[in-house]
Amino acid sequence: MMNTLLEFDRAHIWHPYTSTTNPLPVYEVISASGVRLRLAGGLELIDGMSSWWAAIHGYNHPVLNAALMDQASRMSHVMFGGLTHEPAVELCRMLVDMTPAPLTKVFLADSGSVAVEVAMKMAFQFWICQGQPQKNRLLTIRGGYHGDTFGAMSVCDPVTGMHDIFSKVLSRQYFVSRPKCRFGEDFDEADMAPMRDILEEHHQEIAAIILEPVVQGAGGMFFYHPLYVRRVRELCDEFDVLFIADEIATGFGRTGKLFACDHAGVSPDIMCLGKALTGGYMTLAATLTTNRVAQGVCQGRPGVFMHGPTFMGNPLACAVAIASLSLVQHSDFLTNVLRIESNLALGLAPCRNFPYVAHVRTIGAIGVVELHHEVRMAEMQKDFVSHGVWVRPFGRLVYLMPPIIMGDEDLAMLSSAVVKVVSGHHL
Numbered sequence: 001m002m003n004t005l006l007e008f009d010r011a012h013i014w015h016p017y018t019s020t021t022n023p024l025p026v027y028e029v030i031s032a033s034g035v036r037l038r039l040a041g042g043l044e045l046i047d048g049m050s051s052w053w054a055a056i057h058g059y060n061h062p063v064l065n066a067a068l069m070d071q072a073s074r075m076s077h078v079m080f081g082g083l084t085h086e087p088a089v090e091l092c093r094m095l096v097d098m099t100p101a102p103l104t105k106v107f108l109a110d111s112g113s114v115a116v117e118v119a120m121k122m123a124f125q126f127w128i129c130q131g132q133p134q135k136n137r138l139l140t141i142r143g144g145y146h147g148d149t150f151g152a153m154s155v156c157d158p159v160t161g162m163h164d165i166f167s168k169v170l171s172r173q174y175f176v177s178r179p180k181c182r183f184g185e186d187f188d189e190a191d192m193a194p195m196r197d198i199l200e201e202h203h204q205e206i207a208a209i210i211l212e213p214v215v216q217g218a219g220g221m222f223f224y225h226p227l228y229v230r231r232v233r234e235l236c237d238e239f240d241v242l243f244i245a246d247e248i249a250t251g252f253g254r255t256g257k258l259f260a261c262d263h264a265g266v267s268p269d270i271m272c273l274g275k276a277l278t279g280g281y282m283t284l285a286a287t288l289t290t291n292r293v294a295q296g297v298c299q300g301r302p303g304v305f306m307h308g309p310t311f312m313g314n315p316l317a318c319a320v321a322i323a324s325l326s327l328v329q330h331s332d333f334l335t336n337v338l339r340i341e342s343n344l345a346l347g348l349a350p351c352r353n354f355p356y357v358a359h360v361r362t363i364g365a366i367g368v369v370e371l372h373h374e375v376r377m378a379e380m381q382k383d384f385v386s387h388g389v390w391v392r393p394f395g396r397l398v399y400l401m402p403p404i405i406m407g408d409e410d411l412a413m414l415s416s417a418v419v420k421v422v423s424g425h426h427l
């Protein structure tokens, strides 16, 4: 039985960033609970990935389950055009409350990439309606990742962003090198020069700066100085450019603050949220903006914001998001992120002694071991499974972002598995 399932999968199904003709092996997971994934065959793995930043409260959580079932018994979906409902209203009320004060308007999207498309469209439509249609390009920093749709791809890192082969069909945007000042180091104002230079020359064409504040995720797990984000905000004001913060990966506590922008004490003009929004239960994202941008978008022709997904404001997703955010607002949540940070810092430290390790870093509930060479992912993953943990490295990076509920003992096992596996894969 199991074989036929995996055989069908192998023959017919595309997984993220994979070949269907020569796929790498996948593991069948039959259930998940707390911080553990149970594989077919009975093996249990400690989850070090939170299912790509999303499952912050772990799996099969009683509160999230109840919210979902309760909503399913009333209404699973209804169109959002001309209709509204309590789950959407309550969720948006929470988002407006939790995010920085100037963000007051919420657009519910179906995935992170769509939230990024929506943010870009808002910025472009804003400038068109201000009589400045020539402000139709974006400026970003290298090393970013913003999603896999065409607009989002155009601001991913042109080299490491996985989309370099599409360069001819993507909109051309402005890129500057990413800041040199890492998180926790001293800030050097010289870091701002490339961005200021581009703005001085091209601000008339630039609608917005988009970046992942403080933590660049899938583009390289790079942590940079919060003052850089503050200076970007100041430059945006100086040059009349909007500031889009992509907090899809960093939002809801992952970096030790509720939002990564909080490290810098700034508020963007547009903020994208996703990933952890529903605690990993349903696909849902949100794009928030200010009164100024919303008014700007809606005052020109056509007078409305031109976007409206079929599954916008899905009640099941909203209901589980409300439950997830209530757990995030609990006083223990950020304390647990900091507890995880010190655990990971301690647990991963031995990797610093390996000559083939270039850098070890932690921020919030993220721990990264950067090697000098690319890892052989499939082999390494198999090794992790044999150590009873689920870790999926990419490029030169082995990283952890466990569910925020993970206890100290499991964290220690996770880190020690990384130390062991990395030490066995140095060639």
Ligand SMILES: *Cc1c(COP(=O)(O)O)cnc(C)c1O
Binding pocket: 111, 112, 113, 114, 116, 145, 146, 147, 148, 212, 217, 218, 246, 247, 248, 249, 250, 274, 275
């Ligand atoms: C994952 C991610 C996205 C894309 O979200 P999807 O839900 O995968 O479309 C966009 N921006 C950042 C920063 C992300 O980490």
